Amino acid sequence: MIKTGGEIYRVKKIRTHYFFLKVMTGYDLSKRRIPVMEMESSTKGPQVVLTACMHGDETGGTVVVHELFRILKRSLRCGKVLAFPILNPFGFEITSRRISISNEDLNRSFPGNINGSLAQRIAAIVMDNIIKRKPDLVLDLHNDWNKSIPYTIIDNIDDSVVLLNLHRYARISKLPAIQESEKISSSLSYCLNVSGIPSLTFELGESLIINEKNVVYGINAVLNILSVLDMLSHRDDLPGFELPQEVRNSILTYSAGPVCSRSGILRFSKKPGDLVKKGDRLARVYNAFGKLTETITAKQAGIILGHNDYAVAYPGSPVMAFGVHDS
Ligand SMILES: [Zn+2]
Known part of the structure; x- marks a missing residue:
């Protein structure tokens, strides 16, 4: 003091x-x-x-x-x-x-x-x-x-x-x-x-x-x-x-799906921070000859938190993480 x-x-x-x-x-x-x-x-x-x-x-x-x-x-x-x-x-x-x-x-x-x-x-x-x-x-x-x-x-x-x-x-x-x-x-x-x-x-x-x-x-x-x-x-x-207005102030639920079901090269159609609706295209998988083998779409509406670090896809490999509205 x-x-x-x-x-x-x-x-x-x-x-x-x-x-x-x-x-x-x-x-x-x-x-x-x-x-x-x-x-x-x-x-x-x-x-x-x-x-x-x-x-x-x-x-x-x-x-x-x-x-x-x-x-x-x-x-x-x-x-x-x-x-x-x-x-x-x-x-x-x-x-x-x-x-x-x-x-x-x-x-x-x-x-x-x-x-x-x-x-x-x-x-x-x-x-x-x-x-x-x-x-x-x-x-x-x-x-x-x-x-x-x-x-x-x-x-x-x-x-x-x-x-x-x-x-x-x-x-x-x-x-x-x-x-x-x-x-x-x-x-x-x-x-x-x-x-x-x-x-x-x-x-x-x-x-x-x-x-x-x-x-x-x-x-x-x-x-x-x-x-x-x-x-x-x-x-x-x-x-x-x-965050975008649509999801601001809400508590979202973590979701790691969907995952890849084919092998190949993973190419993203959306980026972290993007809002998605159910059915929106997230990514596509191509085989060694450049032929499209899989299109991965959103299961639920939400925001993309992040995407996989790697371009190599195999069955079960993660695509993106999401914050989704609890349904
Ligand atoms: Zn950690």
Whole structure:
């Protein structure tokens, strides 16, 4: 506190702390660790956890964390923000979605097992660290197909109170809100949600490289949420991703269909962000002689979230992901 001419001002202090969670010791005795960033205001308040680069080739969220910490150093009014900027250092090193040395998907290994596989052990360490802190919200930052729009995924959970809370945060983020259709019971966000800790997943455009525009959408989404939680020294109402009028303000349902049923070369007729009606042509498949073998059409009206990274089609290969109106 500072006294000036009888007036008393409380001096806000912000403490930043960087540390590691130990994962394992390498064959060469190197320490394998997960970096953690923590920023805490001297004024008590909510606690928000950010996780990024769970899939090692998805580095956009890491940059969102770095930029947010620069901003919060000046503007965190109260509470604490904890961040795991690179949750999968093994995959990050070789630009792989999976944990390189065990070839496992970390986000299909929760809640984890400290005596299980490498991915399950890492999941258990991360899960334990987050749960014991009892955060108010966890935001898991991911990236999607190379051609995709940013959006937030709401887990398909049964707890209506947590679900309502997630819908609210999704709207505040100003990212397109997509309700997951399946129960992904081994993901971090699902396991946190069923433990009563609200958790949203952000898909912030393409993997592999940093798309600065999508980094801004990610930063704005987090700051809008921190602002509503009253954690910032000023009120933020930052712009989000603008959806077409027809689907704006609605919560859409994730759909991965239809898929290819023939082999060949996949050529798209629509792009991410386009609205489609039932029956609209999405893509065509051609064989090695250039003959059309399949025309893929939309099953439901909705918006295209992203399309496949590859031109090679085979029976069952994905074409596009959609946000559709629940029917
Ligand atoms: Zn991911």
